[in-house]
Amino acid sequence: MELFVISEEPEYSVQVSSHNVEKGGTITDHIRKETTSLVLQGLLIGPQASNYKQRLVKAMNEGKLLQYTGRNMMLNCVITSLRTAHNNSIANGMTFTMSLKQVNIVQPAYSKLPPKKKAAVKPKSRSGKRNTSYRPVPETHTARPGQSLMDIARYFGIPESMIRIANNVIERTAKPFVEGAKLLLGLSKKKKKKTMPSGGGGGGKQYMQDR
Known part of the structure; x- marks a missing residue:
């Protein structure tokens, strides 16, 4: 997209950390560089002026990475603000003020975890425990x-x-x-079952007692 830019105002700044000390002034112990910003002022004119405005607003809302090339160059920048002015001096367009800010792209670093090792499991024995003290007694x-x-x-x-x-x-x-x-060995003898005689003929009741 081509823009009619009237002025470019780059800004370079750092952040300074200061602390008060007892019986003295302030000390500075840390300086951090801020990202570069650029303020553009220009015109959006012609039949595509409204379309250009909508494209700039969409790029700002989506945080789209842009590249600006003019008197100054800025790579990997985003639009932080856009302001337009509509007056009777410009019949087929508008003036704009746009702020760009450079961003630092950081690639996330991932480290692969080592593959999981399966724990060694001893196979189960189906034989069970054997009683070595038992010895069968033959007859x-x-x-x-x-x-x-x-x-x-x-x-x-x-x-x-x-x-x-x-x-x-x-x-x-x-x-x-x-x-x-x-x-x-004294294990071949079998006990004889005792039977109780039925009383009063064949039609009487019989009782058996477990011992």
Whole structure:
């Protein structure tokens, strides 16, 4: 867009931080440079004057980045204010006063996070815990060389008296059995169920009691 500019007024400024001190004047400890501003005065004339005005207002409202080139140059600037004057001296246009301000463009810096590491999980075992202290007791046992009645009872974890009763051994003895002798371990005997006779013939009631 071409503008008819009459004057350009650039402004350069800094911001000074001052503090009062006891028994003295003020001290300055910090100076910060302000961004450059530029004030333009000119004319918008011709059949496109109203259109140019609307375009400038839209660029200001949207904060659009502009570039101005004239007696002075300003890159990356925005319109901060626009004022127009309409009088009888200009029949086909208007005068304008526009303020530009330079802005600093900063690119945001992003740092990629490291990929998430999956925690090492030990696979579950389906076998479960095994009881190594349990040893199944068979009904019979074949005597091994040097095994006594006490040794067999301790090996299977059963009372010694149970083995003596099952094999008709009356006296306790530490003498080993003959190798290859088969011994009952006292687990093959089954209890007989007791039945209660029905009273008064076949038509009477029967009762069973759990023990």
